Amino acid sequence: MLKKAFLILIITFAAVAAYAQTADEVYNQYLDFNLARLQGETDKALTLGQDIIPNADKLKDNVRNNFYYSIGNLFENDGQSVKAIEFYEKVAAAVPNYYVVQRALGYQYLKQVDELTKKLNATKSDPKENKRIVGLYEKAIKKTLPYLEKAQACDPNDDTLALIKLLYRNIRDTQALATLNTRLSALSKNCVDLLDDK
Structure with missing residues (x-):
């Protein structure tokens, strides 16, 4: 029974560790997001940006502000005003x-x-x-x-x-x-x- 509980604990820890992204990984995603945006690949940039949002707090402040403005702009251009406002407000506050x-x-x-x-x-x-x-x-x-x-x-x-x-x-x-x-x-x-x- 103790071995089983220990095994479940190890598996859970490994799953959480595998899911958690490092700051470097999030920054690399940001670079991919920026590249797609600058190349006019709007749909790809929007998808990459939405993947970054849950981990955006791992970006440095300046990078995060730039990301929030850029994703807000993509949402605005996609006709998603409510989401655009959400991210624009974060930038305006910062x-x-x-x-x-x-x-x-x-x-x-x-x-x-x-x-x-x-x-x-x-x-x-x-x-x-x-x-x-x-x-x-x-x-x-x-x-x-x-x-x-x-x-x-x-x-x-x-x-x-x-x-x-x-x-x-x-x-x-x-x-x-x-x-x-x-x-x-x-x-x-x-x-x-x-x-x-x-």
Whole structure:
């Protein structure tokens, strides 16, 4: 009986050890993922990236941030906004001055604003439901704007600026609109345009 228990314990340990990946193995997978992505092999890169996700914590911080941005971008291009947002948010939390991910998040959240705009129009005949949607709409805009503002501050774009102003007008926030230039000036002080993956 004791031998049997010992044998089961050894087999279990061997199985766990065989399953666990080392940091070097995960990094090698990351290199394969990057190569596939750079060669335009999107499906392969997406599959490799999904294999890395459970072990991404074994990557160095800079490499992990780069990976999260890249896999988020692949999810975005694959029409998987929810997954894209999940990984973009990780990058934004780790490198808040990386305006590229800020812009990506702003435009992902803008999709939610657009969906709520459609619902606003569809609920005009139901005042109670319309009021509820208006609340969600305003909340979605307020979530979107900080990301767009950081992107605009670091990489000015007439279309983004016009969009920011439109969103503030849509929620009737004249004070935020009046102080926009001051905020953009402050946000432009610390901008990161490339992620280091070394």
